[in-house]
Amino acid sequence: MSGHVLAGGTAAGGTLISGRLTQATARRVLAQLRHDPRTVVMLLAVPSVLMILLRYVLNDPLALDRFAPVYIGVFPFVSMFIVTAITTQRERARGTLERLMAMPLGKLDLLAGYAIAFGLIACVQVTVVLVISLTWLGVTLPGSAAPMAVVAVLDAILGMSLGLFFSAFARTEFQAVQFMPAFVLPQVLLCGLVVSRGQMTAVLRWLSDVLPLSYAVDAMQRISASSSWTAAITADVAVILAFTAAALAGGAVTLRRHTR
Amino acid sequence: MVAASDLVVRRGGQTVLDHLTFTVAPGQVAGLLGPSGCGKTTLMRTLVGVQAITAGEVTVLGLPAGHPRLRARVGYATQDPAVYSDLTLRENLRYFGTVLGLPGRRLPEVIARTVAELDLTGLEDRVVGTFSGGQLARAGLAVALLGSPDLLVLDEPTVGLDPVLRQDLWQMFHRLAGSGATLLVSSHVMDEAARCDYLLFMRDGRFLAEAAPAQILLRTGTADLEAAFLRLAAQREVAAR
Numbered sequence: 001m002s003g004h005v006l007a008g009g010t011a012a013g014g015t016l017i018s019g020r021l022t023q024a025t026a027r028r029v030l031a032q033l034r035h036d037p038r039t040v041v042m043l044l045a046v047p048s049v050l051m052i053l054l055r056y057v058l059n060d061p062l063a064l065d066r067f068a069p070v071y072i073g074v075f076p077f078v079s080m081f082i083v084t085a086i087t088t089q090r091e092r093a094r095g096t097l098e099r100l101m102a103m104p105l106g107k108l109d110l111l112a113g114y115a116i117a118f119g120l121i122a123c124v125q126v127t128v129v130l131v132i133s134l135t136w137l138g139v140t141l142p143g144s145a146a147p148m149a150v151v152a153v154l155d156a157i158l159g160m161s162l163g164l165f166f167s168a169f170a171r172t173e174f175q176a177v178q179f180m181p182a183f184v185l186p187q188v189l190l191c192g193l194v195v196s197r198g199q200m201t202a203v204l205r206w207l208s209d210v211l212p213l214s215y216a217v218d219a220m221q222r223i224s225a226s227s228s229w230t231a232a233i234t235a236d237v238a239v240i241l242a243f244t245a246a247a248l249a250g251g252a253v254t255l256r257r258h259t260r
Numbered sequence: 261m262v263a264a265s266d267l268v269v270r271r272g273g274q275t276v277l278d279h280l281t282f283t284v285a286p287g288q289v290a291g292l293l294g295p296s297g298c299g300k301t302t303l304m305r306t307l308v309g310v311q312a313i314t315a316g317e318v319t320v321l322g323l324p325a326g327h328p329r330l331r332a333r334v335g336y337a338t339q340d341p342a343v344y345s346d347l348t349l350r351e352n353l354r355y356f357g358t359v360l361g362l363p364g365r366r367l368p369e370v371i372a373r374t375v376a377e378l379d380l381t382g383l384e385d386r387v388v389g390t391f392s393g394g395q396l397a398r399a400g401l402a403v404a405l406l407g408s409p410d411l412l413v414l415d416e417p418t419v420g421l422d423p424v425l426r427q428d429l430w431q432m433f434h435r436l437a438g439s440g441a442t443l444l445v446s447s448h449v450m451d452e453a454a455r456c457d458y459l460l461f462m463r464d465g466r467f468l469a470e471a472a473p474a475q476i477l478l479r480t481g482t483a484d485l486e487a488a489f490l491r492l493a494a495q496r497e498v499a500a501r
Contacts (some may be wrong), residue, residue, distance in 0.1 A: 024358040032346045035387055095342030099403070102308050104331040105359045258326060259305075260273075260312045 017108040025113025026120075029087070035073070043083065046091075047075035047129045057138045068139045069148060069224035070193055072129055073216045074124050076156035078188075081175060082180050084118060084163030089176040092167065097255070107252045114164060115157060115248070122156030143227040151223060153235075154240050155216040161247035162212070168254030187213035192221070212243035261442045262307060262411065263287040267316035269302055276302045278465040279316070284444060284458065286410075289437045291456030292446040292491070299465040300446040301339065305415045307444065308336045321410055332360050335409035339416050341400025345389035347400055349380060352388060353406060360428035374402045377432060379425065394421045403430075405436075412436065412443045418452065430455045448484040461489055468492040 014073035033040050054071060058064050091097045100110065125147055132141040141148065166183060188194075190208040195209050197218075208214045220237035226233075264286040266383050269277040276299045284290045292300050304320055305311035309326020316324040321333060343352045349379060355373045362370055375381055378398040383391070388399055401417055414433075418426045430452075433443050437457070445456070453459055454473055461468040461476070470491055480488040 021359060024355055028351070028355040030346070031351050032292070035346050035348075088498060094345070095338050096344060099336070099338070099342040099356075100309055102310050102331060102334070102336055102357065103356070103359045104328070104361060148394060258310045258312045 016105055017112060019052055021105055021109040021203055022112040022116065023111055026116040029114060029117035030120070032087075033117075039083070040121075042127055043079055044128055046061045046079065047072075047125055048132045050075065051129055051133055061138065061140075064108065064137065064222065065140055068133050068137070069141070070217050072126070072133065072148060073155045073220035074188060074193065074244045075129065075150040075190070076125055077159035077213060077216060078180070078184055079119040079125070080118055080122055080159035081163040081166075082177070082183055084114065084160045085167045085170065085176045085179055086173055087168040088164050088170065089173055093172070101255065101257050105251050107255045110255065111164070111248050118160045119153065119157050121159075122153050124236070126152040126156065132227060141224060143223075145231055147223045147233065148220065151216070151219045151237065151240075154237065154244070155213075158212055158216065158240055158244045158247070161244045161251065164251040165247045165254065168251070184213075186213045190214065193217055212240065215239040215243070261288075262318075262320050262444065264306075264318045265316055267303075267306065267318055269306060269311060270314045271302070276465050277306070280465075280467060282460060282467065282470045283377040284442060287437050287440055288441050288457040289443045289455070290458040290460060291432050291447060291453050292444055292460045292462060293450065293453050293485075294448065294462035295436060298462045299447075300462060301415055303462070304310075304336070304415050304446060305443065307321055307411075308413055315411050333410045335337055335404035335407060335412045337404035337412075337414045338401045341396050343388050343396070343399050346387065346423070348385050348387050349375070349391075349402070352399065353402060355407050355498055357401045370406060374405050377405065378402050379428065394425065397421065398425075408441075409464045410441055413442055414443065414445045416446055416448070418447065418449075450484075450489060453485040453489075459485070461492060463493055463496070466496075491495065495498060 051068065054067065055064055058067065072093060088097075130149055130152070132146055134141070134145060162183070166179050167176055170179060184225040190200075190204060190211055191197075192208070197205060197214065198206060215236045217234055219240065222230060222233045222236065263282070265281045267277055267280040268275065277409055280303065292303065299391065303309055306313060307320055307325055309330065313325075320327075320330055323330055331495055344355075347355070350371060354367060357367050357370060358364070371384075375384055380395065380402065382397055383395060385444065388396065391399060397417065397420065398476060418429055421429065433445060437443055441494065447453070456473065458470075458472055459476060460470050466484065469479075471479070476485065476488050477483070480491045482491055484486040
């Protein structure tokens with residue numbers, strides 16, 4: 001077997017990032033989803049169906065204006081967390097991750113590929129739920145919908161990063177699914193969605209302060225209360241991005257080139 | 261090509277590989293033969309660089325095993341084929357081919373050749389999850405072959421395949437070796453031992469013999485390799501007592 005073709009684009013050191021490999025990985029993840037249309041339909045439809053449900057359960061335009069933006073931030077976070085946790089757990093369990101780690105693929109290529117693929121899905125998911133909310137359901141915003149869309153997509157990418165990180169601690173798909181009630185539901189309870197964060201006892205408030213979803217909800221509440229972008233929103237977004245970066249870095253550490 | 265000296269791997273307090281020293285010359289099909297659980301897979305994972313070494317040294321193509329520069333030059337097929345079951349064969353090969361650094365314009369040709377070599381033609385656009393066991397095993401092999409590696413490490417590649425296909429695969433292994441590649445093929449079936457240029461007989465994490473088949477037969481005075489393995493194992497047990 002002569003004639004090796006080792007042209008450019010091989011991030012052999014594992015520290016570099018290659019546009020070509022990142023793109024190939026994103027395409028591969030999207031192709032996997034394409035072969036599973038039921039999952040795609042659920043990813044795109046479930047948040048909207050829940051939003052429609054929320055509209056009729058509340059049956060109060062003022063309450064809906066207050067709650068809807070928060071839900072728009074929480075749904076993509078939750079669904080991306082689960083989908084990513086299971087996809088990467090499967091990749092670990094079935095040996096494809098080990099195969100990739102033995103090949104000239106950088107860890108960052110893999111992480112960025114996942115982020116791009118699920119980020120694109122999140123964009124579509126958020127667009128669908130926003131359009132339905134703002135037109136059919138009659139949710140009104142003080143300003144434009146753009147900040148809300150941006151923060152919702154960032155929330156989705158945060159959920160994806162955390163799912164990727166936590167998948168390292170799941171030995172089976174069952175465990176990965178259980179991470180949803182174990183790690184996501186406490187955050188939903190403590191993020192200010194059920195009870196406003198100001199009314200929590202000191203301990204709960206402290207817990208709430210160190211959980212990422214709280215800042216996602218904060219940002220959404222601020223966006224729905226103000227007609228323009230504020231410094232407080234920027235601060236929330238900075239925290240969301242910091243959590244995302246930390247989770248991705250943690251995820252990179254869990255991607256091992258070899259086992260002991 | 262591949263050389264190890266005093267290689268030791270301990271996992272969970274157990275010695276899986278116990279001071280192994282061996283070399284595999286380039287252009288050969290080397291067989292790693294032994295019962296399941298004897299450490300064959302661990303040894304192969306060590307050569308590929310996905311298993312950390314406890315002590316000793318392993319060099320592959322002149323570099324320490326697992327060196328980043330080896331990642332595109334070593335092909336590895338695991339026992340359970342590591343392919344994406346929710347992608348088609350073509351999508352799998354395209355992705356792994358890109359990761360191996362094959363340029364996009366050459367990819368279709370390389371994929372067509374690899375698919376033909378493994379008798380998978382016509383299955384390119386089927387989702388791998390619908391493949392039979394034998395087809396799946398060959399899909400895993402196809403990924404290992406894609407980058408025209410200098411070293412091919414194949415973990416039980418012929419298990420469960422029909423005899424005709426098995427013969428075709430062994431012919432392909434020798435063809436690849438003939439064009440300069442080195443192959444390490446594991447098996448727990450002794451009748452495959454005779455098809456190898458060189459043999460590593462393994463038991464309980466240690467080698468019983470490392471030599472060409474004819475030499476092993478000569479040394480043990482047996483008529484076939486199965487008997488040779490049994491005799492060597494018995495000798496080892498006597499020596500241990």
